[in-house]
Amino acid sequence: MSTQIAVNIRPHLVSFLFKELEGETKAEYKSKKVKLARVTKRSSLGQLLYIFKARAYNEAASKKVTNYNIFLSVDAEDPKQNQATINQRINITHSQLFLLDEDVKFINNYLEGLFRLSLVNFVKGYVKHDTSSEKNNKRMYSYISTAIHEFMLDHNLYDTETDPEALRRLYYREVKKNHLLHRFQIPISTQIKHFAML
16 A cells, blocks of 8 residues: 655756756755745646656645645765655645655656656767767767766765765666666666665
């Protein structure tokens, strides 16, 4: 039997989402930043949340929600403290969203897919830009490693449990399949050594 749990986002996705989601930085103190990213009910993520809330409660409860918000908190000194939750807004009241455990897992897998898609596109673009006619394997490896390094710097991933070597393997595995969106067609394991996902 499914249980309802709070919608928390996997820690390694928090700094990625902090950079990529449009929103207002609400607070900055010491090494910590807090951001609020609004998710409208008409967006693809908003529609998923609406459906999942209807499954967990009922459609009437879903209709009362004005919008959803993703609260993101990143800590430059201690990235293990990074966290993100999804809240619902009903009129002027905010409360943490609770959904069925399998739906929370689905949301995290969906966001994981976006993370991987961004990584692959970033590396492909970087490599394509920096390689001309020289395509020997040693040089390509260097370009790919540099691109992953830049992606990790850009998204503050070095102090998380994300391993650059795991991302490099992930990149090679994804491009070998020749279809960028294949992970949205078939189930793909989210378990990679040193790239832990719950």
